Amino acid sequence: MSGDHSHNDSQIDSGSRHNDSHKHKDKYKDKEHKHKDHKKDKEREKSKYSNSEHRDSSDKKHRDKDKERLKLKDGSSDKQKDKHKEKKKEERSFDGKPKKEKENGFESPFIKSEPDNDFYHSLKHEKSLKRERNDDDAEFKPKKIKTENDRSEKKAKKRKQEEEDIKPKKKIKDKKGEVATDGKKKAKKEPEEKWKWWEEERYTDGVKWKFLEHKGPVFAPPYDPLPSNVKFYYDGKHMKLSSTAEEVATFFAKMLDHEYTTKEVFRKNFYKDWRKEMTSEEKSKITDLNKCDFSEMSEYFKAQSEARKAMTKEDKQKIKEENERILQEYGFCIMDNHKERIANFRIEPPGLFRGRGDHPKMGMLKRRIRSEDIIVNCSKDSKHPKPPPGTKWKEVRHDNKVTWLVSWTENIQGSIKYIMLNPSSRIKGEKDWQKYETARRLKKCVERIRAQYRDDWKSKEMRIRQRAVALYFIDKLALRAGNEKEEGETADTVGCCSLRVEHLTLHQEMGGQEYVVEFDFLGKDSIRYYNKVPVEKRVFKNLQLFMEDKEPEDDLFDRLNTSILNKHLQELMDGLTAKVFRTYNASITLQQQLNEITNSEDNVPAKILSYNRANRAVAILCNHQRAPPKTFEKSMQNLQTKIDAKKEQLADAKRELKSAKADAKVRRDEKSKKAVESKKKAVQRIEEQLMKLEVQATDREENKQIALGTSKLNYLDPRISIAWCKKFGIQIEKIYNKTQREKFAWAIDMAGKDFQF
DNA sequence: TGGTACACTTAGAATGACGGCC
DNA sequence: GGCCGTCATTCTAAGTGTACCA
Secondary structure, X not given: OOOOOOOOOOOOOHHHOOOOHHHHHXXXXXOOOOOOOOHHHHHHHXXXXXXXXXXXXXXXXXXXXXXHHHHHHHOOOOOOOOOOOOHHHHHOOOOOOOOOOOOOOOOOOOHHHOOOHHHHHHHHHHOOOOOOOOOOOHHHOOOOOOOHHHHHHHHHHHHHHHHHHHOOOOEEEOXXXXXXXXXXXXXXXXXXXXXXXXXXXXXXXXXXXXXXXXXXXXXXXXXXXXXOOOOOEEOOEEOOOOHHHHHHHHHHXXXXXXXXXXXXXXXHHHHHHHHHHOOHHHHHHOOXXXXXXXXXXXXXXXXXXXXXXXXXXXXXXXXXXXXXXXXXXXXXXXXXXXXEEEOOOEOOOOEEOOOOOOOOOOOOXXXXXXXXXXXXXXXXXXXXXXXXXXXXXXXXXXOOOOOOOEEEEOOXXXXXXXXXXXXXXXXXXXXXXXXXXXXXXXXXXXXHHHHHHHHHOOOOOHHHHHHHHHHHHXXXXXXXXXXXXXXXXXXXXXXXXXXXXXXXXXXXXXXXXXXXXXXXXXXXXXXXXXXXXXXXXXXXXXXXHHHOOOOOOOEOOOOOOHHXXXXXXXXXXOOOXXXXXXXXHHHHHHHHHHHHHOOOOOOHHHHHHHHHHHHHHHHHHOOOEOOOOOOHHHHHHHHHHHXXXXXXXXXXXXXXXXXXXXXXXXXXXXXXXXXXXHHHHXXXXXXXXXXXXXXXXXXXXXXXXXXXXXXXXXXXXXXXXXXXXXXXXXXXXXXXXXHHHHHOHHHHHHOOOOOOO
């Protein structure tokens, strides 16, 4: 086996990787982890490798040389390879710099429809704001340096254009793309003009924006007390709770049907936090959660939910309109002359913490966030958002080196939560694009890096061997880096660098293959990673060495952490981190799979099945799982019933065709000939329908426990999919829904049919 | 060198919207 | 027209990675 990085045959039993976290978790319950104790291992290593100092310095020299070589090799600007694309697009590179001046400096189809024109006053104020975009990032360097004259001329043009654009427009478009003229709606959609931020230059020195204005967050609605007929019972007796205690009780009642409320940890944490909200009288009365009866509350909320569903169309419409109004008011910001959608403008409401897996803090009370907890970030010269009457913000900040608009600290883990922009925004899109370009740079030097880590498996230094084996896993199996976690603060999950001895079983021989490593651990979100992988002999021997004399709960890589690993990777390639391997391997797998399995002769559903299969290969590689939908069995059965019916229909149609043919043979007239033709067409039509249903069934079955969305959204360079669509005449809408198309607008615009990752 | 704060991406579950079918 | 299943969207937890400090 030499450098096998095909991700589809590297696993003995990839299909057996399934989400079995509940059973699995028991294995780790109540464990005392001593994996931070490295002292004895250090002693062990010292005695084994006495000349490590010398090796260290010579290694560094080699690395520096390699780094230089890599820099030279990768330094050239990476252009997209679509040679058949129209010239404008062909010339555009990922550096984000336009080849021609932007035609519409500022366009905001929303402005006139905005009810609160005040909010947009700053657009006018902003119109002369220019973005100085000299790139500091190597990848995004402009290909040609502009002269100052060029710049000022262009700036002047742009400014003029922007002024034009800010002037009231005759046409405005609403969210659905309907065009209104002077307030009147037109029935027909017109193509929306989108801002092509990818044709513009980027900011430098970590500046994220020059101007930012928004309306602040939308707070969770205040607590609405229960009606007096909805009662809480303690020990079988009605008990009126104080408003605060009642609110927290409703959080529990709302979750009564959820498995969470049966978990001991959840109940314990809830009870502890609930008591903090009780009056002293309540505290003295309520002493046992098991004696609390929340069922009336629970029924009440279920009834409310039913009532919501049963609302009249008009009432539903009213709610929808109100939501739309809130969205229009709070869901957008102005960032550097453009109206951008905010991703999460609502503050997380209070409730009970739903940690994943065996989270020690599940059930704790997530407290209500008030204005006094909120830090607002916006431009000094913008109209600052106002806190609700009678309240104050914690702070108003003007930090343009960050992308967030609002932040607060949550009380469960003490972490900071942010309000940020939607994935379709410039600020997110640029970053996403950059991510794929970094992965494409890795493509150019991955063979060298692989050669190096293979070489490092033989290193005299334990730390280098560990680093090399870990990197091999990250590369081959697309494992996450595995940062260290605070014990007892979160669920016990691991990634590559934090793997423990107990997570691996070594098999000299298994299923007819040599040197098999069996992985079994809980990864991000407590999703189980189970995989049996044949590895190279040297890796296997190294693993034996790393595991020697260790307890199951000891770290496998005791000389390694993500910081050390990433520092090393940074030396191998600028911008390289462990995460890049996952992006690279996901994207390259999609590209290879599509190249391999797409049959140009296939019809559209079959081609889409091929696409989904390629996507699935990536999802399996990245271990993106989902709980099988509750309705899965039933819906499969329904589909099968449809298939059976269609088969019968086909048999009937074929019989009819046969008899029509026989009839035509005897009668030899036009009418019977026509009858044969129409029967033939009917057979064809039914065959197509049957095929479609069968493809659907296959797709659904194969997708039972696999989530395609995560890889599609976060790991697969969208240009691969778009190029594939263009090449094989598939509508992009078949692959990406509306939201995804908005997120990947940059890729849709720039990828031609010949783009290769 | 390790700890921590912070900023940001990635993740599956929950919820909501919508369209097809009876 | 209502029900049901599916897909889209929202929500927020859980990761990664960097900067900074002692």
